[in-house]
Amino acid sequence: MKFASLKNGTPDGQLVLVSRDGSCVAAVPDLAGNLLEAIQRWDAVAPALQQCYDALNAGNLQGTTAFQAAACAAPLPRSPQWLDASAFLNHGHLMEQAFNTPPIPDFDTIPVMYQGASDDFLGPEDDVPLPSEDDGIDFEGEFGVVVGEVPMSATAAQALACVRLVVQINDWSLRALGPREMKTGFGFLQAKPSTAFAPVAVTPDELGDAWRDGRVHMPLHVQWNGEQFGQPNGGEMNFSFGALLAHAARSRKLTAGSILGSGTVSNVSRAAGSACIAERRVIEKIDLGEIRTGFMRFGDRVRMQARFDDEREGPFGVIEQRVVQPS
């Protein structure tokens, strides 16, 4: 199934089913008013949602309208928890190599992740107001999962079975603020403003073979101001989403609707490019001896879209955002 949330002035938006071909949507108010409610009542509503989805795809559902990304909020405009890992070790290793910083302890064997703000997510085409160009404004293309309730101390297999939806994420980052916050040991706070999401959240079966081993095996195409920037593949993730969720749930439960992100998608092959500017900059430093690329300016745009392959677009829709000065 494919879901989106239309902006309707409420904090959670209005749930709609999105047709498999992405052309049209239909609300299902009798089943769930918003996606968070559907996730919270998943076992009770999923069968009926599936019936409606099948009818939508067969052209047999009443009240459909055209899909418009601009009308969409994030699939979950707010969620109980937002946890973001750094599960592509290549990215971390590049950072360490470029800046000659001490290695993160156990980085290759124990996932690292931070807790981010989950009360104010951005929609796929929302402008991104940020306080200053001096903060090192950067995008981060990621994949993520939305879970049903994960009990405390769940195993990786148990946690993976709690995955309800897969999402595509732009984890906005302020690079000038990150290193100081890392040095405090308390983690990112100012360095991580509101996170944005592609419009469509999908059940794992929509990904077919691209969802296996608890990973999203799809390239994430990133363009900055219209130029191709990278297309790293999510399959290189060093920890599965099951392992990441189990780490997160070690001493707490994750309530239904919690979201866990992969961290910026990153591939060992330089040909894949990067899903964030910071990584391109460290590659320039390592390969060329100097950083040549600056961070984003007000008015800059970023576009992100996962694809199955060159011919087939992914199911998440497109993130297309512009950085702006606060009004």
Place this chain on the structure above:
Amino acid sequence: MKFASLKNGTPDGQLVLVSRDGSCVAAVPDLAGNLLEAIQRWDAVAPALQQCYDALNAGNLQGTTAFQAAACAAPLPRSPQWLDASAFLNHGHLMEQAFNTPPIPDFDTIPVMYQGASDDFLGPEDDVPLPSEDDGIDFEGEFGVVVGEVPMSATAAQALACVRLVVQINDWSLRALGPREMKTGFGFLQAKPSTAFAPVAVTPDELGDAWRDGRVHMPLHVQWNGEQFGQPNGGEMNFSFGALLAHAARSRKLTAGSILGSGTVSNVSRAAGSACIAERRVIEKIDLGEIRTGFMRFGDRVRMQARFDDEREGPFGVIEQRVVQPS
């Protein structure tokens, strides 16, 4: 005004007004079903809530029942954000001195804080299931504030004006897990299980002169298994709540109902004792040359209550919790 939230099977509980003397409560369903809703609609409902509160205190409100802490959830059983600072520098300085760790950069001038899970708070008398005694189970007595919406880049004065309620907090901590998580730079995650709250959240005016300079000038009395453990005063907080909120809102808005904590209350005077075991342990290491106190065991109890002075109890009620093995 004084508020509590009765457990009623819903995620946000049922809002009740608590009489100033703490003896009785009354629901106000016509004004707000739960406290989060009241905070979100504060300007619209606060005058009518004040009228009901005045009537409750005058004995003129219908439908009152006796106040029972055990019936209470946290005042906000879940909230949009939970941010916890370390605003008593004495605590951090003791930690550094005892373990000879490198100083946190700018620790005395820029607040440090982590983002915690805000989807699953514990009530004042809720048992605390934790996975292992080997994790270094510890309490942390704190004060905190609940805010209306704080806009991005608010000043300290603007942010302080957004404070709606003051709360008393037990920020459960797993000390064996904290140092490794700090070294990753990504901050606390496993080291910070669900946080607990005293039953009553109060508007700042209920504190009288004890609320000034954006601080709670009250001793927080902490007892561990019935023995007095410490009574440090919140007035020694090195950053005001306004400064802490402004730091948190530097690159994000805080939506209405967000909670910011002070970090463990800590005083320079050794006579004040401590509000967490970790601090007593480092004082033992510094003053006695060896750590003598262990962390909590399953079955252990902690009690926390702020007081105006020796004669007068504070308005927040009592946190009285027991650590247990998960069922």
